[in-house]
Amino acid sequence: xxxxxxxxxxxxxxxxxxxxxxxxxxxxxxxxxxxxxxxxxxxxxxxxxxxxxxxxxxxxxxxxxxxxxxxxxxxxxxxxxxxxxxxxxxxxxxxxxxxxxxxxxxxxxxxxxxxxxxxxxxxxxxxxxxxxxxxxxxxxxxxxxxxxxxxxxxxxxxxxxxxxxxxxxxxxxxxxxxxxxxxxxxxxxxxxxxxxxxxxxxxxxxxxxxxxxxxxxxxxxxxxxxxxxxxxxxxxxxxxxxxxxxxxxxxxxxxxxxxxxxxxxxxxxxxxxxxxxxxxxxxxxxxxxxxxxxxxxxxxxxxxxxxxxxxxxxxxxxxxxxxxxxx
Amino acid sequence: xxxxxxxxxxxxxxxxxxxxxxxxxxxxxxxxxxxxxxxxxxxxxxxxxxxxxxxxxxxxxxxxxxxxxxxxxxxxxxxxxxxxxxxxxxxxxxxxxxxxxxxxxxxxxxxxxxxxxxxxxxxxxxxxxxxxxxxxxxxxxxxxxxxxxxxxxxxxxxxxxxxxxxxxxxxxxxxxxxxxxxxxxxxxxxxxxxxxxxxxxxxxxxxxxxxxxxxxxxxxxxxxxxxxxxxxxxxxxxxxxxxxxxxxxxxxxxxxxxxxxxxxxxxxxxxxxxxxxxxxxxxxxxxxxxxxxxxxxxxxxxxxxxxxxxxxxxxxxxxxxxxxxxxxxxxxx
Numbered sequence: 001x002x003x004x005x006x007x008x009x010x011x012x013x014x015x016x017x018x019x020x021x022x023x024x025x026x027x028x029x030x031x032x033x034x035x036x037x038x039x040x041x042x043x044x045x046x047x048x049x050x051x052x053x054x055x056x057x058x059x060x061x062x063x064x065x066x067x068x069x070x071x072x073x074x075x076x077x078x079x080x081x082x083x084x085x086x087x088x089x090x091x092x093x094x095x096x097x098x099x100x101x102x103x104x105x106x107x108x109x110x111x112x113x114x115x116x117x118x119x120x121x122x123x124x125x126x127x128x129x130x131x132x133x134x135x136x137x138x139x140x141x142x143x144x145x146x147x148x149x150x151x152x153x154x155x156x157x158x159x160x161x162x163x164x165x166x167x168x169x170x171x172x173x174x175x176x177x178x179x180x181x182x183x184x185x186x187x188x189x190x191x192x193x194x195x196x197x198x199x200x201x202x203x204x205x206x207x208x209x210x211x212x213x214x215x216x217x218x219x220x221x222x223x224x225x226x227x228x229x230x231x232x233x234x235x236x237x238x239x240x241x242x243x244x245x246x247x248x249x250x251x252x253x254x255x256x257x258x259x260x261x262x263x264x265x266x267x268x269x270x271x272x273x274x275x276x277x278x279x280x281x282x283x284x285x286x287x288x289x290x291x292x293x294x295x296x297x298x299x300x301x302x303x304x305x306x307x308x309x310x311x312x313x314x315x316x317x318x319x320x321x322x323x324x325x326x327x
Numbered sequence: 328x329x330x331x332x333x334x335x336x337x338x339x340x341x342x343x344x345x346x347x348x349x350x351x352x353x354x355x356x357x358x359x360x361x362x363x364x365x366x367x368x369x370x371x372x373x374x375x376x377x378x379x380x381x382x383x384x385x386x387x388x389x390x391x392x393x394x395x396x397x398x399x400x401x402x403x404x405x406x407x408x409x410x411x412x413x414x415x416x417x418x419x420x421x422x423x424x425x426x427x428x429x430x431x432x433x434x435x436x437x438x439x440x441x442x443x444x445x446x447x448x449x450x451x452x453x454x455x456x457x458x459x460x461x462x463x464x465x466x467x468x469x470x471x472x473x474x475x476x477x478x479x480x481x482x483x484x485x486x487x488x489x490x491x492x493x494x495x496x497x498x499x500x501x502x503x504x505x506x507x508x509x510x511x512x513x514x515x516x517x518x519x520x521x522x523x524x525x526x527x528x529x530x531x532x533x534x535x536x537x538x539x540x541x542x543x544x545x546x547x548x549x550x551x552x553x554x555x556x557x558x559x560x561x562x563x564x565x566x567x568x569x570x571x572x573x574x575x576x577x578x579x580x581x582x583x584x585x586x587x588x589x590x591x592x593x594x595x596x597x598x599x600x601x602x603x604x605x606x607x608x609x610x611x612x613x614x615x616x617x618x619x620x621x622x623x624x625x626x627x628x629x630x631x632x633x634x635x636x637x638x639x640x641x642x643x644x645x646x647x648x649x650x651x652x653x654x655x656x657x658x659x660x
Contacts, residue, residue, distance in 0.1 A: 164635075299498050304494050
């Protein structure tokens with residue numbers, strides 16, 4: 001009963017944050033003005049601005065945030081590690097490298113190729129981190145540390161690529177937006193793709209939540225209950241990387257949401273995976289909508305990368321998680 | 328036998344000094360334009376206003392010197408930090424000191440422009456001191472649990488500070504070149520002013536470390552050892568913290584957050600040198616200088632005639648080595 005209210009409260013919070021975020025930008029409108037503009041019959045300036053630019057962007061932010069958070073929750077369950085997420089262990093960075101390579105060498109590639117490339121590069125990065133840690137067991141802190149190091153290396157590659165590419169007439173801004181994450185100039189097509197794919201994958205994750213609870217009990221219990229833990233882990237990682245690559249292909253690399261949202265959800269909604277998954281989707285959505293609003297609203301018309309704000313919010317919490325993991 | 332090993336050490340140090348001079352010469356002579364030995368000598372001798380002599384005297388020579396000493400200082404800072412935290416996986420970069428210095432330099436650059444170059448270096452040193460002391464406090468109870476805790480916490484602090492730096496730069500619409508400098512680090516901005524600050528600081532620090540080398544060793548071996556020798560180490564720990572802050576604060580203020588030298592060089596040198604700390608200190612400073620200079624030289628030719636930021640070149644060598652060191656540290660425990 002109590003949990004129901006908590007969910008309602010968070011859904012309301014998502015709506016409030018979206019409503020406020022719609023008003024943020026070069027000119028601030030309060031939610032009432034926006035509502036008024038949307039309900040008038042004759043399209044005016046505010047109406048156009050809100051419907052053409054801000055609505056797709058803010059809704060996209062919510063879906064991307066939900067996706068990144070759920071993808072982190074799947075990783076944390078599969079690796080039984082509260083300190084991992086696609087961005088911490090370098091999968092995001094790998095996906096972005098794939099996207100940058102595509103921009104530099106095949107600038108005319110259609111967008112579905114971008115999805116495939118980010119997915120392949122994300123998977124490859126995961127395997128590298130996996131292989132590094134395989135021989136010595138999967139200690140949470142070591143996985144996070146080696147993943148972050150791999151992320152640094154991939155970023156260095158990426159920057160060299162971009163520094164060189166910027167001298168040819170290649171759209172450097174697009175590539176840079178990927179590295180730091182941006183929701184600038186997103187269309188309804190992007191929104192539609194993200195909404196369908198991410199919602200579908202979140203639903204699948206919620207369906208798998210019971211099995212995730214069993215997996216979390218330990219391998220022996222899983223086997224006793226007739227599950228194949230190794231295979232299921234692979235499934236979770238596969239879905240996690242898939243959600244992540246859709247998010248990266250559309251909005252670039254956005255850090256820390258994937259790692260902190262599931263932990264906040266676990267704390268607020270309890271340890272069952274159905275709650276972790278759905279709770280982190282809500283929390284991830286709120287966090288990114290807020291971060292995006294800050295990125296646009298701090299000093300308009302300058303727009304900051306979202307990652308700057310997710311790091312300013314997320315890094316201290318992640319730091320706290322590390323301290324907790326240690327004791 | 329002892330005599331013999333002493334001579335070997337002298338030989339190695341001599342060879343490395345020779346190599347350093349060669350690479351520094353290479354950095355002065357090679358680049359967008361190449362200059363012969365005679366051209367360099369006559370440019371130094373005449374010091375006139377011709378293009379060639381201006382490039383050699385005002386750009387190439389200070390840059391080559393700064394590159395070497397930044398590498399040397401960061402490597403030494405790494406060595407000292409590794410000793411006082413008793414953790415081979417740390418360095419000024421890994422613990423977030425470099426990001427802290429960069430953050431404060433940027434703050435000073437934008438909000439306190441009147442403090443000037445020297446003022447920014449001063450702020451950088453103070454920032455380094457604050458971060459090192461904070462991190463040491465954090466590490467006090469964590470180092471016994473896992474060697475990976477401290478570096479992981481440090482990296483996260485680093486990401487946080489870097490994000491703040493980046494947002495300040497972006498909000499003030501700094502040029503892409505300034506962004507690149509404060510994000511990756513490079514020796515391109517070196518001038519004689521930086522040489523005048525950096526070289527004395529790093530030489531004084533090396534001498535101090537050589538004088539205090541025995542204490543450094545005792546600290547690294549641990550508290551029990553220090554107690555049994557009856558030495559109060561906390562006073563010396565503070566001196567070493569100041570030395571680290573001077574080294575890291577100055578070099579990061581001058582060259583930006585150049586990474587990975589501080590962690591890999593001491594680990595490399597320790598593969599050859601074990602217990603002689605004086606030799607360890609000299610070797611670390613030479614190898615650090617050589618690595619940075621060499622990377623600078625390489626950075627000029629990766630996509631000739633354009634330059635690649637030197638921090639990236641060092642990352643390519645540095646990250647795989649960091650992972651190697653991390654994994655071998657892990658197997659040890």
